[in-house]
Amino acid sequence: MKTRARASAAAAAVLLSAGLTAAAATATPTAAATPASTATEPGTEAAAEPAAEAATSLRLTVTPGATPAGTSRAAALECPPGSATTHPDPVTACRLVDSVDGDLTRLDVDPGVCTAEYDPYTVTASGTYRGRPLSFRHTYGNRCSLARTTGAVFAF
Known part of the structure; x- marks a missing residue:
C-alpha cells in the first residue's frame, strides 16, 4: 500500500x-x-x-463604506489556484474557504478585540464553490473586524 x-x-x-x-x-x-x-x-x-472534486471559482471584492459607492478592490480566487487567480495568497484563502465548506458566514479566523471605530467595509463573493453557486455580501464595522473575521480571504 x-x-x-x-x-x-x-x-x-x-x-x-x-x-x-x-x-x-x-x-x-x-x-x-x-x-x-x-x-x-x-x-x-x-x-x-x-x-x-469540482473546482472553486470566486470573484471577491472589498469596498469602503456600508453602501458601496467607492472604489472596489477585486480579486479572482480559484481553488486549486489556477491561471485566472489574482488573489495574493490563494493557498491560504482556499484553505479558509474549505474550512467552512464555502459558508463564508462561518468564517472567524482570529477572534479578538478591535476598536469601536466605525469605518465600514463591504465585501462580496460570487461564483461557485466546488460546483455549487456561492453568493456572499457582508459589511464589517472596520478594517480590523474584516481582517480578524475573514483572514486571508479578503486580504488583497
Whole structure:
C-alpha cells in the first residue's frame, strides 16, 4: 500500500511538472494516496481513483463604506489556484474557504478585540464553490473586524 501511495504521489508530481491542466492535477495528496478500494486481491489493481472534486471559482471584492459607492478592490480566487487567480495568497484563502465548506458566514479566523471605530467595509463573493453557486455580501464595522473575521480571504 505504501508503495502504491508513493507511486500515486510521484505520478501527480509528474503531471504537475508537465504543466497539465488544473483538472488533471486537482487530486489532493490524501486522495491520491488513498486507494479506491481497500479489498484487493494480490496481483489485481484497485478500481480507478476517485474523481477530482469540482473546482472553486470566486470573484471577491472589498469596498469602503456600508453602501458601496467607492472604489472596489477585486480579486479572482480559484481553488486549486489556477491561471485566472489574482488573489495574493490563494493557498491560504482556499484553505479558509474549505474550512467552512464555502459558508463564508462561518468564517472567524482570529477572534479578538478591535476598536469601536466605525469605518465600514463591504465585501462580496460570487461564483461557485466546488460546483455549487456561492453568493456572499457582508459589511464589517472596520478594517480590523474584516481582517480578524475573514483572514486571508479578503486580504488583497
